[in-house]
Amino acid sequence: MRAVAALARRSARSDTGRFLVEGPQAVRELLRYAAPSVVDLYVTAAARKRYAEVLASAHTAGCFVHDVNDEVLAAMADAQTPQGMLAVAQQPEASVESVLATGPRLLVLLQEVRDPGNLGTVIRAADAAGADAVLVSSGSVDAFSPKVVRSTAGSLFHLPVVTGLDAGATVAAVEAHGIRTYATEGEAPTRLPDADLTHPHCWVMGTEATGLPSDFAARCSERISIPIHGKAESLNLAMAATICLYASAASLPPRNPMSM
Amino acid sequence: MRAVAALARRSARSDTGRFLVEGPQAVRELLRYAAPSVVDLYVTAAARKRYAEVLASAHTAGCFVHDVNDEVLAAMADAQTPQGMLAVAQQPEASVESVLATGPRLLVLLQEVRDPGNLGTVIRAADAAGADAVLVSSGSVDAFSPKVVRSTAGSLFHLPVVTGLDAGATVAAVEAHGIRTYATEGEAPTRLPDADLTHPHCWVMGTEATGLPSDFAARCSERISIPIHGKAESLNLAMAATICLYASAASLPPRNPMSM
Numbered sequence: 337m338r339a340v341a342a343l344a345r346r347s348a349r350s351d352t353g354r355f356l357v358e359g360p361q362a363v364r365e366l367l368r369y370a371a372p373s374v375v376d377l378y379v380t381a382a383a384r385k386r387y388a389e390v391l392a393s394a395h396t397a398g399c400f401v402h403d404v405n406d407e408v409l410a411a412m413a414d415a416q417t418p419q420g421m422l423a424v425a426q427q428p429e430a431s432v433e434s435v436l437a438t439g440p441r442l443l444v445l446l447q448e449v450r451d452p453g454n455l456g457t458v459i460r461a462a463d464a465a466g467a468d469a470v471l472v473s474s475g476s477v478d479a480f481s482p483k484v485v486r487s488t489a490g491s492l493f494h495l496p497v498v499t500g501l502d503a504g505a506t507v508a509a510v511e512a513h514g515i516r517t518y519a520t521e522g523e524a525p526t527r528l529p530d531a532d533l534t535h536p537h538c539w540v541m542g543t544e545a546t547g548l549p550s551d552f553a554a555r556c557s558e559r560i561s562i563p564i565h566g567k568a569e570s571l572n573l574a575m576a577a578t579i580c581l582y583a584s585a586a587s588l589p590p591r592n593p594m595s596m
Numbered sequence: 597m598r599a600v601a602a603l604a605r606r607s608a609r610s611d612t613g614r615f616l617v618e619g620p621q622a623v624r625e626l627l628r629y630a631a632p633s634v635v636d637l638y639v640t641a642a643a644r645k646r647y648a649e650v651l652a653s654a655h656t657a658g659c660f661v662h663d664v665n666d667e668v669l670a671a672m673a674d675a676q677t678p679q680g681m682l683a684v685a686q687q688p689e690a691s692v693e694s695v696l697a698t699g700p701r702l703l704v705l706l707q708e709v710r711d712p713g714n715l716g717t718v719i720r721a722a723d724a725a726g727a728d729a730v731l732v733s734s735g736s737v738d739a740f741s742p743k744v745v746r747s748t749a750g751s752l753f754h755l756p757v758v759t760g761l762d763a764g765a766t767v768a769a770v771e772a773h774g775i776r777t778y779a780t781e782g783e784a785p786t787r788l789p790d791a792d793l794t795h796p797h798c799w800v801m802g803t804e805a806t807g808l809p810s811d812f813a814a815r816c817s818e819r820i821s822i823p824i825h826g827k828a829e830s831l832n833l834a835m836a837a838t839i840c841l842y843a844s845a846a847s848l849p850p851r852n853p854m855s856m
Contacts, residue, residue, distance in 0.1 A: 369827070453713075461835055466825025494827035529846055565726025565845050567629070567754035575721055575838045578831075582839045585825050586789055 337412055344414040346478045355480035357423040358415040360387040365490030371397035373426045378404045383420025414482035427480055430496035436513045440468030442584050443538035447503045448475045451544055456487025457574035463491035465581035473503040510538045517556040519548050524559035531560050533587035539580045544573045597672055604674040606738045615740035617683040618675040620647040625750030631657035633686040638664045643680025674742035687740055690756040696773045700728030702844050703798035707763045708735045711804055716747025717834035723751035725841035733763040770798045777816040779808050784819035791820045793847035799840050804833045
C-alpha cells in the first residue's frame with residue numbers, strides 16, 4: 337500500500353518506472369489502449385458493482401485485481417476522489433526515433449513546461465487534434481504525475497508521450513525527417529493564419545512564464561505568433577497549443593484521401 | 597481587514613457589490629481599464645517599491661492607497677501569493693442590453709459553468725479573440741470570485757462580463773438583434789470548419805459535465821460540433837471555447853476595413 341502511495345512522488349516513479357492511474361474513466365482508457373502495462377488494479381466493492389464493464393475488461397486483459405476498502409484506496413490515491421478505483425501501470429517506452437519511424441504529420445514539442453494542468457491539457461488537445469505524439473523536454477513536470485494523468489482525461493494512453501528530451505537535439509532530429517519545426521513566439525512576424533500548415537510540422541512551445549529562449553526559437557524552421565485581437569497580453573500555454581493544433585488539424589490533408 | 601477577507605465569499609460579494617483583485621498584474625489591468633471602480637488599494641512596502649508604476653497610476657486615478665504589512669495582506673488575500681498588492685473594486689454594471697447596443701459581432705454565452713478556471717480561461721480567450729462580451733447564466737460560478745479573477749489574467753477588465761442571466765431569454769435577445777446563436781454539441785452534424793462564422797454570432801456553451809440540454813440547444817440558430825480527430829472523448833469547456841472563438845476571429849471580416 338505504501339509502495340503504491342509512494343508513486344505520487346516523482347522519485348518513486350523514476351525508480352520503479354510505474355505510475356498511478358486513478359478513477360474509472362482513466363482506468364477504462366488505460367485498459368482499452370495499454371492493457372499490457374497494467375501491473376495491479378485496486379477496487380472497492382462499490383466500484384466493482386458500479387463499473388462492472390471496467391472490471392470485465394480488466395479480467396479479459398488478465399489484470400491482477402485487488403479488493404480494497406475505501407480507507408485503503410484513499411491512502412493509496414493522490415486524487416481526493418479516486419471514485420473507488422486505482423491502477424498501477426508501467427510507463428510506456430516511447431522514443432523520438434520510434435515516433436519518427438511512423439511518419440508523423442503533426443507533433444508538439446514542449447520545452448520546460450512546469451504546470452501539470454497545462455501539460456495534461458496539451459496532451460488532451462494533441463489527442464483531439466489528431467497529433468501523432470507529444471514530446472516533452474527534460475526540466476519539465478513529470479507527464480506521469482497523478483495531476484497530469486488526471487488532466488489528460490485518458491489521452492495519455494491514446495498517443496505516445498516522450499519525456500526527458502533534449503529540446504535542441506529533438507528539433508534537429510525532427511527536421512532531419514523533413515518535418516518543419518514552428519516555434520511559437522508572441523512577437524514573431526509570421527502570424528498563425530499565414531503559416532503553411534499543410535505539410536508535416538511540429539509545434540515548439542516554451543515555458544509558461546518566459547516562452548522559448550530566442551536563440552532556441554531561431555533554430556526552428558520558422559517563428560509563428562498567434563494573433564491577439566483584443567486587449568489580452570498573452571494566452572496561456574494550453575490555450576496556445578489548442579489553437580495551433582486545431583489550426584493544423586483544419587489545414588492538413590485528410591489522412592486517408594483514398595477512402596474519402 | 598475582515599471585511600476585505602470576507603470578499604472571498606460569494607455572499608459578501610453579492611451583499612456589497614465589491615470583489616478582490618490580487619497581485620500587481622491584475623491590479624495594473626484594473627487601474628488601466630476600470631480605475632473608477634477601485635475602492636481601496638492595499639500594498640506592502642516592498643510592493644510599493646517594486647511596482648512603482650502601478651502605484652503611480654493609482655495616484656493618478658485618485659485611489660485610496662493603504663500601507664499594510666505582509667501578515668495583514670496575507671490575512672486579507674485569497675491567493676497564496678498576492679505579491680504584496682490587493683485591491684477592492686466595485687463590480688461593473690453590465691447588461692445584455694448595453695452589450696447589444698454596441699453592435700457586437702462575437703459573443704459567448706456560458707450556461708451553468710461551474711469550474712472557476714474554465715470560466716476564467718474562457719474570459720481570457722474571448723478577450724484574446726476580440727470578442728465583444730462574455731455572457732454567463734445564473735447557476736454558474738461567480739465571475740468575480742478570486743479564482744476566476746486570477747485565471748482571467750486581467751481580461752475581466754478588458755471586456756464586459758455579464759452575469760446571472762437567464763440563458764433562454766438571452767438567446768432570444770441576442771437573436772432579436774440579428775446575431776446568430778451557435779450551440780456547441782459533441783454530436784451536432786454541422787462541424788466547426790463548415791460553420792458560417794463571417795456574420796455576427798454568439799457561441800453558446802454548456803456545463804462541463806453534461807453539455808447543453810438538448811432542448812435548449814434546439815432553440816439556438818444552429819448546433820455545431822468541434823471535430824475530434826484522435827481518440828479523445830471530448831474537449832473541456834475552456835479548450836472548446838478557445839477553438840471556437842479563434843475560428844471566429846479568423847473568419848470575421850476585419851473590424852475597420854477602411855483602415856486596412
